Amino acid sequence: MIRRLTLTARLTFLYTLVSAAVLLGLGFLVAWSTHQHFIDLDRDYLLDKVHLIQKIVEETPEPTGLSGRLEESLNSHQGLFISLTRSDEQLFGTSGIRFPAELAARSASDQPMDWVDGERQMRGMSTELSSSKMPGALKSQGQSIRLTLALDTQHHTHFMHLLRQQLAIYVVLATVLSGLLGWWAARSGLAPLRIMKERAQKVTAHKLDQRMPVEAVPVEMAELANSLNTMLERLQQDFSKLMEFSSDIAHELRTPISNLLTQTQVSLSQRRDPDTYRDILASNAEEFQRLARMVSDMLFLAKTDHGIQLPNREDVALEEEAKSLLDFYDAVAEDKELRLRVVGAGSVVGDRLMIRRAISNLLSNALRHAYPCTEVALTVETQMNSTSLRVTNTGDPIDAADLPRLFDRFYRVDKARAHPSSDGAGLGLAITKAIMLAHGGSASVTSSAGTTRFFLQFPGSHGSRSLRVAHSQTQTSASAE
Template sequence: MIRRLTLTARLTFLYTLVSTLVLLGLGILVVWSTHLHFIDLDRDYLLDKVQLIQKIVDETPEPAELSAKLDESLNSHQGLFISLTRGDDLLFGTGGIAFPTELAARSAPDQPMDWADGERQLRGMSTELLEAQIPSVTTGPGQRLRLTLALDTHHHTHFMQTLRQQLILYVALASLLSGLLGWWAARSGLAPLRAMKERALKVTAHKLDERMPIDAVPVEMAELATSLNTMLERLQQDFAKLMEFSSDIAHELRTPISNLLTQTQVSLSQHRDPETYRDILASNAEEFQRLARMVSDMLFLAKTDHGIQLPNREDVTLEDEVKSLVDFYDAVAEDKELRLQVVGAGSVVGDRLMIRRAISNLLSNALRHAHPDTDIELTIVPELDGINLCVTNTGDTIEAADLPRLFDRFYRVDKARAHPSSDGAGLGLAITKAIMLAHGGSACVTSAAGTTRFCLHFPGPQIPRSLRATSNPPHTIASAA
């Protein structure tokens, strides 16, 4: 049931419960201490009467005078009942009550005993008087007198009952007041949470710049506010990327679809010969292939967002894969008057096809942007924490503001999205980064003074310094105009 209550109600309930328990404990302590105090007072009172009677017995020479003196001395004591006996003979008694037989058998005669006689509440004790000094009183040396006393505790009982009623009333009122104060304190203390709630309600898809107040909240909530602000910052960035991604998809799909639609409409506008139709269909097929590659790349990236498992794990020799790609791109490099160089060697564990695709994306990107009559260098460098594979080309320097976004989907440094030398959709570098993340590695880029370098880091075991200093001779393929 308490789980359904609000946090304010929970704190109020717990605070009231604790306050009530503390007040009840204090009330019980007061009642019990007062009760013990009355017992001590009654015991002292009864012991005082025992001493008084003992003194009267010692000073009275005749038994006839004893009863008169006791009656005279104790007549003014209301609520006091006395019985003085010798054996079975009653020497003096006030009467009116019945003393319990077990009172005389108590092992501690100075400890009062409580009992009820009708409507009366009594507290009494029984003791033997000291040996009488006058034989005429006890009718013989060595005889002892049994004195039994009882005190009516009605006034104590009435006081205790009144005290308990007052304490119960006080505890009830104090608990109610504690509940009200607890509710006020909880509501005031949780005011920052309500402020954070109001801020959170203002966050929408079109307004993600709201942030939680940090300086205006208690220290205990500052960490929560900071975490929420960090979450909102990530959401804002991811939402901006998603909006941009949607815009990029629409832009990339619009061009091939427009081409297909235009060519189809033109071809249907009038009758044409079979050769013309074949050319139009061939052109449409190229656009369909481009769309298919784009959709395939987008599906691959969508899988990586949810975590991708490597299809195959095997030992991959990087220099062999790089040399195979160099041979494949040899004709392209020759057409652009570029020279390809492979330096270094190393092996990693991963999926061969995915690693080859990542390297191919970097190499094709370097071929596209390198200046003619320059070198493109592919270096493999073992390090302590893995292996780095870098592709370096000489071309236009990439602005520092563009470097962090080069691996974003559909991002191009060319804002006009003109790519006359390539039919790519701007997903190659994003796929490369996704492949490296799937292998537990990373991808990075630097560009300065016309030199651009893309590096892939493959994690692996530590490599001894002697092996890191050793590299295979460069494998160079030169393509001249």
């Protein structure tokens, strides 16, 4: 039931419950302490009367005069009842009361006993009087004198009844007041949450710049506000990237589709010979191939967004893959009079085709932007915790503001969004980064003084071992299935 309540109601309920428990405990303590105080007062009173009667007995020489002196001394003590006996003989007694038999049998003679006599609440004690100083007339061989006395505690009972009523009324009123104060404190304390709720309600797809008020909330909620602000920051960045991606993909698809449509409409405007139609279809086929590559790359990147599993894991020699790609791009390098070189050696664990595609993307990018008659170098370096491959070329420097976005989809440093020597869609570097993330590595770039360096950083031996273990587990699971 309490789970359905609001947080303010829960805090108010719990605070009220704790306050009621504390007040009840305090009320019980006050009532018990008052009751014990009355018991102590009555005990002292009764002991004082025991000493008084003991003195009267010692000062009375004859038993016949004892009753008179006791009545005279105790006449002013209202509500006090006594009984003075010697064996079965009663020397003095107060009428109108019955002493319980178990009172005389109590082992602790100085501790009072409570009982009910009719409508009266009685508290009394019983003790043997000292016979050392008694007159000879009161002494008897082998017999002792027992004094039993009691006090009417009706006035104490009445006081305790009123005290308990007042304490109960106080506990109820104080509990209600504590509940109201608890509700006010909880509502005031949770006010920052309501402010955060109002800010969150203002967040829409077109208004992601709202942030939680970190400075205006208590320290306990500041961490939550910071986490929400970080989440909103990520959402804003991802939404901005999504908007840019939608715009970029629309632009990239518009050009080939427009070319296909225009060329088809022109070819259908009049009759042409078969060779002309064949050339038009061949041109259209090139555009379709470009669209197919773009869609394939986009599907690959979409898979990497949800986490991609490496199809095959094996030891890959980076220098061997680089040399194979140099043979493939040798004709392109000769056209631009570029020198190709591979330096160093190193191996990693991963998917051979994906690693080759990542290196190929960097190499084709370097060949595309390198100055003629310069060198494109692929350098492999092995360190203790990582293995890296660096592709270096000399060409136009890249502005520092463009470096962080080079691996974004469809991003080109060329603001015209086209390159005369390329038919790419601007997805190569994004695919390279996705491949590196799938291998637990990273891709980065630096550019200064006309020299651009792209880095592929693979995990070292520990990361390779993890990949081998994962591959072994995958194979074991497949065999079990």
